[in-house]
Amino acid sequence: MNDLTSIVNAVTRICFLLLSALFLGWAFYPGYRPEFLGLILGMAAGLFNVRFLSLKVRQLAQLAVSQENKRYSFGFITRLCTGFLIVVIAAKFEQVSLGSTIVGLFIPQLLTIPVSILFSLRNNH
Numbered sequence: 001m002n003d004l005t006s007i008v009n010a011v012t013r014i015c016f017l018l019l020s021a022l023f024l025g026w027a028f029y030p031g032y033r034p035e036f037l038g039l040i041l042g043m044a045a046g047l048f049n050v051r052f053l054s055l056k057v058r059q060l061a062q063l064a065v066s067q068e069n070k071r072y073s074f075g076f077i078t079r080l081c082t083g084f085l086i087v088v089i090a091a092k093f094e095q096v097s098l099g100s101t102i103v104g105l106f107i108p109q110l111l112t113i114p115v116s117i118l119f120s121l122r123n124n125h
Contacts (some may be wrong), residue, residue: 003119008054010115015108038090038097042104045086049079050108111112 019040026036056074063072083105090101 016076038100039104046108
């Protein structure tokens with residue numbers, strides 16, 4: 001479970017670096033502000049979803065260790081509603097690009113793949 005925490009923390013740091021670059025882009029390129037704002041909103045919600053899912057996985061591991069006979073959910077509806085809420089916000093305001101928001105939702109999840117591969121390669125050597 002320590003690897004999961006390390007992977008999520010690395011993805012969080014990378015996302016914060018990307019978010020700071022996007023904020024700089026939003027400040028210096030006014031013509032692309034809707035795209036930058038969409039990416040910022042999408043990445044923030046995507047990062048929330050990644051961290052929430054890792055919390056649920058840790059809770060499931062604790063439940064498996066305790067061997068309680070209890071139903072458990074990964075919070076799919078919560079994560080789905082978070083994404084839906086951000087998409088609705090982007091659709092409501094014309095200052096936010098809907099396409100960039102949707103792309104931003106997937107960036108943190110896609111970042112977990114190369115980060116986990118790098119952690120796996122580092123642990124094997």
